[in-house]
Each structure stands twice: as C-alpha cells, then as structure tokens.
C-alpha cells in the first residue's frame with residue numbers, strides 16, 4: 001500500500017501543531033503542512049494531491065482543513081470540494097479550532113443521558129464556532145434548542161443559519177444578561193427550567209451560568225461545560241468531570257443530572273479526531289464535517 005500522505009491546509013500563517021501531532025498519532029506517514037492557505041491558493045495544492053496517484057493509491061492521499069478562523073477554513077473546505085471532479089478526489093475533513101470534533105463529542109456525551117429526539121436543550125455561548133455546531137447537531141437529532149447569546153441578534157443569526165441547513169430545526173434565540181451573579185430571568189429562565197440538556201460553549205475562562213441558575217435546571221439530565229479555563233463556564237462543574245452525578249446541586253432534580261467538563265469531553269474529542277483522520281484514508285470519497293464526526297463519535301466512545 002502507498003504511504004499515507006496528509007496535506008494539512010491551514011488558514012493561519014503557522015499551521016496548527018496540535019492538528020499535526022494528532023495526524024502523526026493517527027498513523028499518517030508523511031505530513032505536508034501549509035499555512036496561510038486561502039481558497040485560491042488551495043487549488044494548486046489540491047491538484048498536487050489529486051493528480052499524483054491513481055487507482056487504489058489515491059485513497060492514501062488525504063486533506064485536513066483547519067485553522068483558528070472558522071469561516072476562512074469553511075471557505076477552503078468548500079473550495080477543496082469544488083476542485084475535485086468525478087472520481088478524481090481524495091478524502092477530506094474539516095476541523096477548524098477543533099470545533100467539529102469538540103461539538104460532536106459534546107453531543108455524544110449528552111446522548112448517553114438524554115433521548116435527544118425527545119429533548120429540549122439550551123446552548124449557552126451558542127454563537128461561537130463550537131456552540132453553533134452543537135446547535136446544528138442537536139437540531140438534526142430532533143432536539144428543540146434554545147440558542148443563548150449576550151446579543152439576541154447573534155443568536156437569531158445562528159438560528160437562521162442552522163434552519164437553512166436543517167429544515168426541521170426547532171430553534172429559539174434567547175438573550176443572556178452576561179451577569180452570572182444573578183438568577184437568569186425571563187425566557188432564558190423558562191428555557192433552563194424546561195431543558196433536559198444544558199451545554200456551555202462560551203469563550204475560555206468565561207462563566208456563563210452561576211450556581212443559582214444551575215439550581216433552576218430542574219429537569220436537566222446532563223450538563224456539558226466545554227470551557228477548561230477557570231472559572232468554570234457552569235459554576236460547580238469541574239473540567240475533569242466525566243459523568244459525575246450532581247446529587248445536591250439541583251433541588252428536586254430526580255434522578256440527579258450528570259456533569260461533563262472540558263477534559264471529560266476532551267477524551268471523546270481526541271478519539272473522534274484520530275478516527276476521523278484514519279477514515280479519510282479509507283476511501284477517496286470520504287468527506288467529514290461535524291455530522292460525520294458525530295457518527296464517528298457514536299462508534300468510538
């Protein structure tokens with residue numbers, strides 16, 4: 001079999017070392033790292049990957065698209081797919097800033113404790129790259145999702161974008177006050193009281209819900225906090241939590257909900273990331289976005 005060659009196309013000036021190391025750990029033989037990639041400059045790089053090998057050997061070349069600018073990476077991902085034609089294509093995956101693998105992992109752990117097709121969820125920090133993917137994946141599962149942001153117009157923009165991709169999506173934009181020292185109010189409080197699943201996808205080191213707010217989540221089955229940097233995104237949920245039962249935190253919550261922190265989710269995320277890299281070498285038609293990573297997550301976790 002031909003050696004496995006991965007083209008790492010990264011929108012940042014310096015391609016991610018994290019993604020490079022995961023690629024090596026996933027068994028890539030030769031890693032070609034390109035930084036500062038744009039949709040235009042991606043075309044000759046993709047041609048180089050498409051036209052060098054034929055037959056079965058073509059599947060031993062694949063492309064990883066990443067970078068910290070999610071919109072820029074998405075534009076490269078689209079261009080890569082437009083550059084392929086007929087059977088002349090190679091496996092490709094998109095994971096800018098780990099957003100797809102992290103969102104998939106969050107939904108995988110939530111699904112262990114809630115029937116997502118029958119559930120209601122609130123995604124705090126729903127306007128960020130990870131949050132909006134969590135919203136999209138939950139919506140595809142049939143979950144009704146409250147999308148929370150400090151700006152209702154940003155939350156509405158996410159709802160609109162996700163609805164354009166998921167026709168059956170049941171979404172509601174909701175504004176947060178940004179002040180976690182007080183009890184949430186209004187529609188946010190109602191949504192938290194009804195939620196089976198609460199995901200915090202806020203920026204690193206930002207608290208999105210205080211302990212008073214958490215205590216209002218009386219129907220909750222599972223909390224997922226993706227922020228690893230103190231203070232916790234959801235007060236009281238530790239980064240290392242991986243299914244810890246919250247026995248005293250929420251009065252009347254029976255059976256008690258469970259909690260996952262960033263490191264608890266991170267193990268699943270890493271498994272998804274490594275398996276996704278392996279899968280783009282299984283077929284030259286493999287094309288992995290968040291939905292395909294969720295499928296991978298269901299099998300590897």
Ligand SMILES: NC(=O)c1ccc[n+]([C@@H]2O[C@H](COP(=O)([O-])OP(=O)(O)OC[C@H]3O[C@@H](n4cnc5c(N)ncnc54)[C@H](OP(=O)(O)O)[C@@H]3O)[C@@H](O)[C@H]2O)c1
Pocket residue numbers: 097098099102125126127128129130131148149150151154178201202203204205206207208226227228262263265266269
């Ligand atoms: N465990 C893992 O493996 C892993 C991997 C990747 C990322 N992550 C974590 O996942 C989380 C989400 O990542 P991301 O890249 O999507 O985050 P992000 O873009 O940095 O932030 C997400 C949202 O947080 C809100 N926010 C920002 N600053 C805030 C503040 N001061 N107060 C309240 N809200 C604030 C913003 O929403 P609004 O302005 O609309 O309110 C923003 O859209 C991060 O904590 C990141 O570290 C974890």
